[in-house]
Amino acid sequence: MNKHICIIVLLLASVYTDAQELQSYIEEAWMNNPKIQAFELRYNQAREKASEAGALPNTEFGMGYFISEPETRTGAQKARFSAKQMLPWFGTVSTREKYSLAIAEKDYLDVIIARRKLALSVAQGYYELYSLNAQKAVIDENIKLIQTYEQLALKSLEVGKASAVDVLRLQIRQNELQQQKGVLEEQVRAEQASFNGWLNRNTEDMVTVVQEMTIPEADPVSTDSLQINPELTQFDRLYESVIQAELLNQKERAPMLGFGLDYVPVQERPEVNIIDNGKDILMPMVSLSIPIFNNRFESRTRQNELRKQEIEFLKQERLNLLEAAFAKSLALRNQARISYNTQTINLKQARDAEQLLLKSYE
Template sequence: MKKIGSILIGLMMGIVNAQDLESYILEAEANNPEVQAFEIRYNISKERVGEANALPNTEVSAGVFVSEPETRTGAQKARFSVKQMLPWFGTITARENYANAVAEVDYLDIAIAKRKLRLSVSQSYYRLYAIKEKQKVLDENIQLLETYERLALTSVEVGDASAVDVLRLQIRQNELQEQKEVLMQEYLSEQSVFNNLLNRKETLAIDLIDSLAITNEMEQITMELEPHPELEKYDRLYESVAESEILNQREANPNLGFGLDYIPVAERAGMDFSDNGKDILMPMVSLSIPIFSNRYKSRSVQNELRQEEINAQKTNRKNRLETVLNTSINKKEAAKIKFNTQKKNLKQARNAEEILIKNYETGTIDFNDVLDIQELQLKFQTTQIEAVKSYYSQMAVINYLTSQ
């Protein structure tokens, strides 16, 4: 499937944050225990390829005749046997191919785990960035309210404002301080999430980018959902079932066996003839025939059904990924629209603030209007930060789905 969409060049892991975020992602890929577990599973699967080369155990047996049978050349004393069964031609190769196919599936699990880890680290990074920026905005607004408070106190002295205006400004400062402290707790919680993804101490500080913005530099590119490890995994599963069926057909053939029997014979006393006491050496060939082959037929039916199931699962997963991709593209564009709208609103709110400050010179400042404008500015700034976070988070999702 091909999707044509508009995305920003260099935003996801872009110029502004490539070094910092990318280094965190590389550290996570190297240390994350989930990725390490998938790598160990893959190594186990590779070892099974060597296991597939193994032949059945060699059978060695020995026995002593309690009642020694007499033959023309003497009495048989004991019996020693050795036998080796061999699978039908091509069976061992089929086993190796099947083991390799299973290992390829496990290898794709590593690629999927790393992609998901990259997505999780990126989104956690952007959440931390948003919290940090909101804290900055709250600090700026608290300082702004302190300035208004000083103006209000001056106005109270000259009778142009009441003490209620001062108290309302102080209450608003308390509310912003409360929000700042709550954000600090959110930051510590998200910091723990981020550091756990990197498998390191939860309290380690995180170096965040100074600023992120949404620019208007756009370029049309082709976004392809395939090849994607999640979809490619179904192809590999399908191939592994095909290899399993080839192995099943090989195992349905007879097995060959080669052996050797050795029987020591005692000499007959008082007799002189050729071959007196000559030991018996008997080479043997055996054939194991699967006469009752219902299990092999059943396996073939199961493999065919399994392939149909895998095709259905792939179609379902592809539809889900396409839905996620389209949703992320739309959310990204919505975040850009919201960012630009809040940028305009913020500019107008600051113009209104300048008008209020100029009115202070004439003694006509209304501190109710001051609080309203300040609240609007905070709302616009917070919404703008959320838009940036949403934009980059959706870019991380798009990158997860479309990057090669």
């Protein structure tokens, strides 16, 4: 019976006195858990990619030396130096940055989901420790009660109102309770080790939990909250990233502009008196890169459309799973509440039976 009550508490407990204590453990886990830190670093990397996406193509520098010097009217050309910078079409860089930020938002939701799952694990571990401690307290109470029964049975044995078998039965029951207590203590150690692992602490560190919990009379829930579940919002972010990917694809279909400058040093012609003799050549240049063969861009567009349809189906499938899990959890909670109410009545009746039993040994 006590085990059932502890399970019910685990399912239904709404803790008021330990709210701060449990929350402090959750915050400590968020701060120290290596998995959360890894997700946060991944998100920071994705944010950095947005800065990378805003970079321009490399500036090209060139140099050539004329082995066979071309002669011109003003002198022989000795070498050629050039510099060129290609520039994406207007708006391409900002679109690429938006696409990178959309990907980063998806990674941020990975952080949120990981934090929620960790908080759930910490809360479940906390309540499990409370359950084990509560069971130990009940066993300690039962041991004291059995010891009282044993003393009463010994007195009754002296006056012939009880047999030695009654005393032995009580001693056997006491041994069984001591065994159960030892098993529970080992379970507490194991659970504390797991709990400390989530907080990235030493496995031997003590975990303190409250002595009592209360169960609310009513705790209404709504399926509307599923619509803002991060696991569903993540699909929305993925969908948005595909939209940004298509916008970037359209921008990359546009030409690229190039600006450059060529410099050619010219050797002065000796013994010739002409205008601009030996004058170096400086030639600004403009280039245009046009993607004539654009089949790859059309293929990307089709891929993006298929990807959006895939995301919509995956989101619906995930919503169905969440709704089913929610309905199952709600049913389990209602079953637990019914069982708790029944066990509460049984507990009162067991107390009455205990008093009658004590009187029988008097």
